[in-house]
Amino acid sequence: MIEYLHHVSLAVTDLDRAKSFYRNVLCLNEIERPDFDFPGAWYQVGSQQLHLIVYPEASTLRGTGELTSKEGHFAFRVKSYEETLEWLKSTGVEIQENYYSKSGFAQIFVSDPDGNLIELNIER
Template sequence: MITYKCLHHVSLTVIDLEKAKEFYSVILCLKEIPRPAFDFPGAWYEIEGQQLHLIVEPSSQTIRQDKRLSSREGHFALRVANYYDTLEWLKQNEVEVLEKPNGKSGFAQIFCADPDGNLIELNVDQKEL
């Protein structure tokens, strides 16, 4: 049996690190943290005790070719404080979104993608709308 303490980090591959860093730092407002001096470029972010790791890998097989937003493809989810404030911020910053405020999951969801097409879900409990 495995006993878990928490989700430690999610790693995503990106092609253009500067575009990715602008998206995650400026648009998603994540805090960049120090990263070990690996022999490949990347960036790390802290999210309430967990981490997001960006890894530059131009030949990655995981970067989606079809950039359409979909809630059914692989993604990670971040819980946000306010659905409508988050939605307004993303729209002000011209981020394409897929809104799902009334899904069967019980979460009010907003899907968006980073510049490389990695999908991100931002959600709140529907009871908090």
């Protein structure tokens, strides 16, 4: 019986560039990571975690920063759609807004430097 989602792992190609995005754009706090034999970073996100793994050969790397809700992605629930939108615009990252999504969530899509898609949403 599954209890909850513990973490999501994403492949990245450049750890410094990825860490800058997750720290400076998404404002996540990095947590201690075991001393694996490959580079990466971990972040605490509520009671879940996000793990970055440097693996340039990963078949999950999209090779594009095109924003679309149809590709694999994960979603963060945010406190304020307007504040999140304003913040993201101030950072200069490309965004795709979908306030009136059929899902019932107001959505903003961004991608990290390696094209991993991230949805930021709030209940309408």
